[in-house]
Amino acid sequence: MVKVLRWVCRKCNKKWLYPIEKCIYCNEKLEKEIGLKTKVIGVSKVNVPSSYHPIVPYYVLILEDEHGNRMPKKSMREWKIGDEYKWQPSDDDSAVSIVKIKYDVYEAVKEALELINFKLDNNAKILIKPEIIAKAYPYMAFNTNPKVIDAILKILIEKGVKAENIIVAERCQFDPMEEALPRSEIDGVCNKYKVKFVDLAKSQYEKKKEGNFEFEIAKDVLGRDLVINVPVLKTHLLLGIAGALENMTRIVSEKCYKEMSSKKPEEIAQAIALLNKSLKYITIGDGTIGMQGNGPAQYGEPAFLNMILASKDPVALDSVFKEIALLRNVPCLEVAEKMGVGTADIREIAVVGEELGACQRELKPAIGSRLIKF
C-alpha cells in the first residue's frame, strides 16, 4: 500500500506535511495520520525532461486518500482519474522494493519490508550490519544513516524482538572504530534501544572455504539467525557500485579483506560473490542520501536519493540500484549472478513499490583506472 502521511493536531484541526512533534498553536503532540486507500484525482503527462527526471514521457498523479489528504506521485504509465492506486507486495525471492522517503524514514523502511513480505521470528538472534567505513558525519553519506538503523531497531522491537537478541556489528575500514562509531551517530541509536554494538575487528574469526577462497568470517556473524545488511547505496571507484554485496566484505578479517582486495579484478569479483553466496541475509539499502562519483568515501559526493530499497536477494538489490542510477556495466553483478548468488538481470527482478522508471536519474559514475573492467 502506498501511504499518504500527515502529522495532525486533532485539537486545532491542522495538518502538516512534515513530521514536527508539537502543534505550534496549542503545543499538543501531533498524531501521524496514514492514508492507505488512494485514488487518482489528477493526471498530467509530462513530455519535457529535466535533470532529475530525464526520461519522458512520464505522468504525475495527484492521489487522494480516505482522509482527503493528497500527494503527487510519479508514474511511467498512463492513469485515469478515478483509478485506485495501490502497491502489491511480492513473495518472489528476488523481489526488490523501492520506497521514496516522505520525511519519515521509519515508515519508508517499514513499507519496504512489507513489500517484500518480510517475515520475522521474534525469538531470532539478529545481527544488523551497517556500513561504517570511516570517521564521518551522517550528512557525508560514508556510513549508514543512523535514522535507518533507528527505524530498523524500532521495527524489530515493535515486533517483539528482545533488545538483548540484537547486535549491531561492523569492522571499520579506514579509521579506528572508537572514532568512527560516535561520529556515525550509530552508537547513540544503539544506546537508545539498549542494543550492543560489536566491533568486528575485535571478533574471533572462523575459517570458511568457498571455491578457491578461504574466508575468515567473524563468528559474531555466523552465529546469528538473521542478518540484516544495511549498506549505503553508492557508486564505488573499484567495483562500480557498492551496495549489498560490497558491504558484507567487512565481516571478514582485515587480513582476509586485504588478500581479497589485492587479487586480479576478476578474482576480486569472484571472491565477493563467493563470500556472499555463503551467507543468508536480507538487505535494506540506505538511499536516504546515497553517494555518487568516486565513492565510497571522501572522493564521492552525496546523491540525495531519498529512498529505501529492500530485498532478500543482494544481487537483485544492487542491480536495481544500478538501474536507478542509470549506470552501465557493473561486472561484479554479472559474476555474482553467474555464480548463483542472485539475480542481476533486471528483466527477471520483480520491482515492487515505486516504479523503477519513476526513480531513475543519472548519478555521476565512478571513474578512473582502478575501476574493475573485464
Add this chain to the structure above:
Amino acid sequence: MYVKGVGMTKFGFENRPTWDMAYEASLEALNGSAINDIDAVVVSTVDTLVSDERQRHYPSLVSSLFKRKIPMIQIPAVCGGGGAAFWTANKLGYDNVLVLGVDKIAVNTPPIITNEIMNATDKVWEQNEGMIFPCSVALIAQQHMLRYGTTTDDLDLVAFKNHENAFLNEKTPFYRKKITLEQIKKSPVVASPFRLYDCTLNVNGAAACVLTKDKTDVEVAGSGLNVDYMGPFEREDMTKLIACEMAAKEAYKKAGIGAEDIDVMEVHDAFTILELISYEDLGFCKKGEGAKLIRDGTTKIDGKLPVNPSGGLKARGHPISATGMAQIYEIVRQLRGECGDRQVSRHKYGLAQNIGGPGGSVIVNIFKKVGG
C-alpha cells in the same frame, strides 16, 4: 508613496552580464535624477547556480555598480521577487528607494533550467515526484476544467490575446512576431493539458523603478502581500489562490476602491490558466467564471478590462525576479499614457499581480493616476 521613473531592458535571450542589465534598467528609472538622491536600494534576484555568473550577493554588486554605500537589501522570492521587493520598499519609509528586479534565466539548457526552477517546490513531496512547474500548474488547470468546465480553447484564447499584445511591445521577444491561434493549438504538449504556448518563456532581463515620498503623477494606492502552502496539492481548493484573494483584499482596502474601479492590469500568466484564475481571485468575476471574460473579449486591449497589455509573462517572457517590476513598469506607463499602439483608453487605476511559485506567495500593487 509615489512612483518617479521606471525602467526596463528588452526581455530576451541576449547573454548580457547581470550588472549590465541592472544598470540599463536603473538608469532609465532614474530618468535624469541623481543616484545620490537614492536613500536605499531593494534588489530582487533568484540565487540560481546554473548561470555562468554564480553571483549571489547582489547588494554588494549593486554597490560596486552605483558606487554608493547606502542600505541595500536583497529580496529573493522566486517568481514573485519583483513584486515582493516593491512591497518591501514601499514599507521601508525612505524618501527615495530604487527597486530593481533582475535575472538571467536563459543561460543553460532547458532540462537544467527546468530543474533549477523546480527548486521552488518541496523536494520530497514534489521534486522527487517529477513535479516540474508546468506540471504543477497543469494539474491546477485540470482541476479547474473538471470543476468549472474551463477548456483548452479558453487557455488558447489567453495565449492568443497576450501574443497579440506583445506584437505591439518592443521590449518583448515577440515584438512584430505574429502568433496565430492555429500555431497555439498545434503546439506540442509540455505537461497535459498545457501546450507550449500555455507556458511562459525563460528569458533574461531587468526592470526597475524609483519610489518616492515626493508627490508625482502616479501614486501607490494600495499594496498587499500574502502567502499560501507551497504545493497546490496541500491546499483545500487547488483551483483557488487564497494568497491572491487576501493580498487583493488588502490592496483594495488600502486604495479605498474595489475591483470594479480597476482600468488595466498586469497579471502573472506564467501559465495561461493563472490568468483566468487571477480574474476570479482578484474579484473580477465569480469563482469558476474566469473563462467567460476571455471568451467575450472583456480582457482584450480594447475590452472593458484590458489585461496584460504588455503581452504578460506569456509573451513578454519571465526573467523570474524582473517580472514583478516589469508589470509595474507597464502599469505606470499605461497610467501615464506612454504605451503607444497598446495604450489602453481608460487609465486611472492600474493593478499589478505577481505570483511566487504556483501561488505560494502573491503580491498585489494598485496604482492611481494623480491629476491630469
